[in-house]
Amino acid sequence: MDLLDWIRAIFMKEKMKRTNVILFGPPGSGKGTQAQKLVEKYSLLHISTGDLFRYEIGNETPLGLKAKEYMNKGHLVPDEVTIGMLKNKVEANPEVKGFIFDGFPRTIPQAQALDSFLHSKGEEVSALVALEVEDNEIVSRLLKRGETSGRVDDQNEEVIRNRIKVYSEETSVVYDHYSKSNKSQTVNGLGTIEEIFSRLSKVFDQID
Numbered sequence: 185m186d187l188l189d190w191i192r193a194i195f196m197k198e199k200m201k202r203t204n205v206i207l208f209g210p211p212g213s214g215k216g217t218q219a220q221k222l223v224e225k226y227s228l229l230h231i232s233t234g235d236l237f238r239y240e241i242g243n244e245t246p247l248g249l250k251a252k253e254y255m256n257k258g259h260l261v262p263d264e265v266t267i268g269m270l271k272n273k274v275e276a277n278p279e280v281k282g283f284i285f286d287g288f289p290r291t292i293p294q295a296q297a298l299d300s301f302l303h304s305k306g307e308e309v310s311a312l313v314a315l316e317v318e319d320n321e322i323v324s325r326l327l328k329r330g331e332t333s334g335r336v337d338d339q340n341e342e343v344i345r346n347r348i349k350v351y352s353e354e355t356s357v358v359y360d361h362y363s364k365s366n367k368s369q370t371v372n373g374l375g376t377i378e379e380i381f382s383r384l385s386k387v388f389d390q391i392d
């Protein structure tokens with residue numbers, strides 16, 4: 185390879201490098217609301233595993249019927265089901281500039297699967313950005329959302345507490361997983377939607 189080829193290869197790699205951000209935080213921390221605003225500002229694709237499951241449930245697909253049993257109890261859907269669904273969604277969108285993953289990865293095996301999947305495509309997770317909100321605030325936000333969202337998992341305090349428990353026992357370690365490569369950052373998730381969006385935008389502006 186001569187010098188020109190080498191420079192061209194580096195340039196192409198830079199050009200094709202996608203931004204893959206994990207928007208992290210407990211249930212009810214505002215990930216979905218903020219993701220909608222962030223994808224617009226940064227031209228990324230929002231992938232919410234919760235939304236994907238709800239779509240499958242709405243269409244009564246075999247995957248949806250399987251996921252429903254777990255979701256309605258506040259449990260996690262098994263990793264192999266979730267990982268397969270996520271990969272399909274990424275593969276179906278080769279042209280986008282990058283992704284905001286919302287609600288994924290939620291376990292260490294999911295994080296490892298995402299890392300190796302992206303590596304196999306010459307990519308990686310660019311950053312993990314966590315919204316920080318305390319438990320009592322989460323419970324009241326979710327119960328309030330349950331009044332209008334029609335989501336079964338938002339209507340029962342026991343199910344909500346269970347989701348918070350799953351978050352602290354299985355999901356919060358995903359933050360530490362990405363801290364090892366200095367990719368994890370925290371943003372205060374209390375305040376108005378615009379205040380939080382502006383805090384997140386400052387972090388997103390620094391992601392390369």
Ligand code: ADP
Nearest residue numbers: 211212233234254255259260261266287288290
């Ligand atoms: P929230 O973050 O508000 O709890 P989501 O819409 O992200 O809601 O997810 C709802 C439910 O969907 C979860 O409680 C879980 O049962 C299931 N789910 C979503 N993402 C995953 C995932 N990555 N792994 C396993 N289960 C998931």
